[in-house]
Amino acid sequence: MFIYQGKLNWYNYAVDETFTIIFPKGVVRANDPVYIFTQWTKDAAGVEKAKFFQTIVVQDLKQLPKTTDVSFNLSGSWYNYAITTEQNYSKIKVDMTSPSGGKASITLERHWQPQGEINPDAALRIWAGSIDWRENAVNEQAIFVLPEDYEDGKPIVSSWQWTKDGSGNAKTSAFKGTNMKVVGSDDKFDKFSFNNFFDITCAWSRETQKLGIEVKADGKQAKIGELNLVAKVEPKKHSFDSDDLVPPTKKETEFRLPQPVQTLPRVLHPMPFPKTIMETLTHGVAFIEQAGYLTAQAQNKFAALDEDFHKQTVLVQSLKKDKQNLESQITKLSDERNQANTKIDELEKQLAKANEAYQNKVKELDDTIKGLQKHGEVDHSIMKKLQEDLNSLYGQNMDLQDQLTKAQIEREELHEMISSLHSQVIVLNETQLELENVLKVQRDENTRLVNENSRLDDEWKKSLKANEALQSQLANAKKDHDKIKEELAKTSKSLKDTNADL
Structure with a gap:
């Protein structure tokens, strides 16, 4: 998996907003899904900080000459994205267009890639939504990713946008990839923890699949948001020794009985049997x-x-x-x-x-x-x-x-x-x-x-x-x-x- 981030400026609808693009399989192949996440400063309906997540399939994939980089298109419901990877996928150039004639060119840097050996059968999950924490993050976009399944010591990637960070800068991003620690589980929740600016504890609901987020700040535990599960890929590997095959069903069919008259000439000479x-x-x-x-x-x-x-x-x-x-x-x-x-x-x-x-x-x-x-x-x-x-x-x-x-x-x-x-x-x-x-x-x-x-x-x-x-x-x-x-x-x-x- 490769995760890219940069800044989106789209007329007065998106002003200096964090823009995230995820290649779930790393190197792109034809018909692979690509995930896009950002928020509008104010959308066409006048809603402020409206969240925007899309899953789009790769089309028109082309290998660039004398390099490992590629170019391809993503055709969304309204916006289209022409993407070109650069410097062996270390960054991507995105040309964003709309049917009404809008255009914008964005360069995103790769912020995360897997380290060491990767399990190709590991499940992928992405949660996205908004968080609120004091005046520093007011209804701001947040995205959490489990790229290599839910296990103790596996990576967790988290990112959100500050309304204003501790230094007074507006619309900066808190991005970090680290290892998670499984805290425990019960009939309702699976819980794990990690650190990104805060000590964060996540509660994954078994029923709704939503991810509740709590942080520890100033010695107090506070809930800052609940993210929705927006993408899930669980590869399945078939085994001939498994017992989960579909049980047989009883059905009826018609058969033709053997004819009494021979239809083929009989073989009279000895057969080549041992x-x-x-x-x-x-x-x-x-x-x-x-x-x-x-x-x-x-x-x-x-x-x-x-x-x-x-x-x-x-x-x-x-x-x-x-x-x-x-x-x-x-x-x-x-x-x-x-x-x-x-x-x-x-x-x-x-x-x-x-x-x-x-x-x-x-x-x-x-x-x-x-x-x-x-x-x-x-x-x-x-x-x-x-x-x-x-x-x-x-x-x-x-x-x-x-x-x-x-x-x-x-x-x-x-x-x-x-x-x-x-x-x-x-x-x-x-x-x-x-x-x-x-x-x-x-x-x-x-x-x-x-x-x-x-x-x-x-x-x-x-x-x-x-x-x-x-x-x-x-x-x-x-x-x-x-x-x-x-x-x-x-x-x-x-x-x-x-x-x-x-």
Whole structure:
């Protein structure tokens, strides 16, 4: 696993916010998931410090020439990320874009990588959310990672953003990777501790999977937040010796009985079966070796298919998360569109009222001007004031018209965004269906291989029993042979003695 951090600046929505990207498998491969976490200073809906976590699948992976670095794309529900690794994955360059034309370029440094030997079957868990601690961290983003399973002495990576640190600096990060110590467990919680600025104790709920965080400061224990489990990968390794196979089910099927008339020509010449006991044993050993070879090949093939099956399962889960992200974005944009429609209706009503008032005022002013001109009582100051009122009303009318035009443009943009997201959801649904079909085929193939392996095991066991029987027959045959040789020797000696007597 590689964990990168830097600072995100995205117009007025994200100002100097901590930006975290995680490569769960370290070196990136096609269709690997990548995790992104940050917070918005204020999102499009006006919510301050809104947390933002996404799981996105790697696409368009390309190896850079004469280096171990790569480039690839992450297509999120709204934002897209073009990522290029640099200096053998020691840092990454991220070009962030949006359909509305927004662009930002960010460089993230690698803050954590594993040390020593890594267990490829270790489970991964990521918790993310917000913490509160005095005035130093007010509703700030936090992310905790267990990269190598939950065991005593295994690493724990923790990071959060300070509203203002002890030196008075704003939006600095507290990042540390260290070893955890398992404190204990009961029916409800698993607890472990470590140190990052504080002495931290975490309580992992067995029921909700949430992570409660407590710190010890100034001799007192205080709870500073509860993080949600946002990502979990638990590799599963298949074993042919396990007892957790699916129990057999009883089903019915139709069989065709043998036909009474022969359909193939009968073989009349002698078959090439072994004749002597040694030939039989030789054929038996060869058959047993072949059965063992086929069994080993079936196990290797099944292991490869099982590993690919679990990779496809993780990919399907990642695509489901992408789909959920798109659906939540569609819901959010639909709400914004409804708000825009409501605003447009209100502006249209205000515009209609303003136009009506404007027309009435114009008519009133025209009547007043005509009356003054008719009676010759022209007062230049009054006419000037009336003209200013007329111009002011005209300006207000134009402002309302501009607001209405902008609101209509915003509504059209929201319509286009929702249409684009709907098309992405359709593509994801098709991809999910295709992957589910692939998984079904692989499940059927796994079932067939398990049955084939069981059949080969049965034949192998039968062959071993046959071999034992043949070995026993061979031993008996050797004993009979030795006995006959002794009798022949005795008979020959007796004949020689008889001949000598004669």
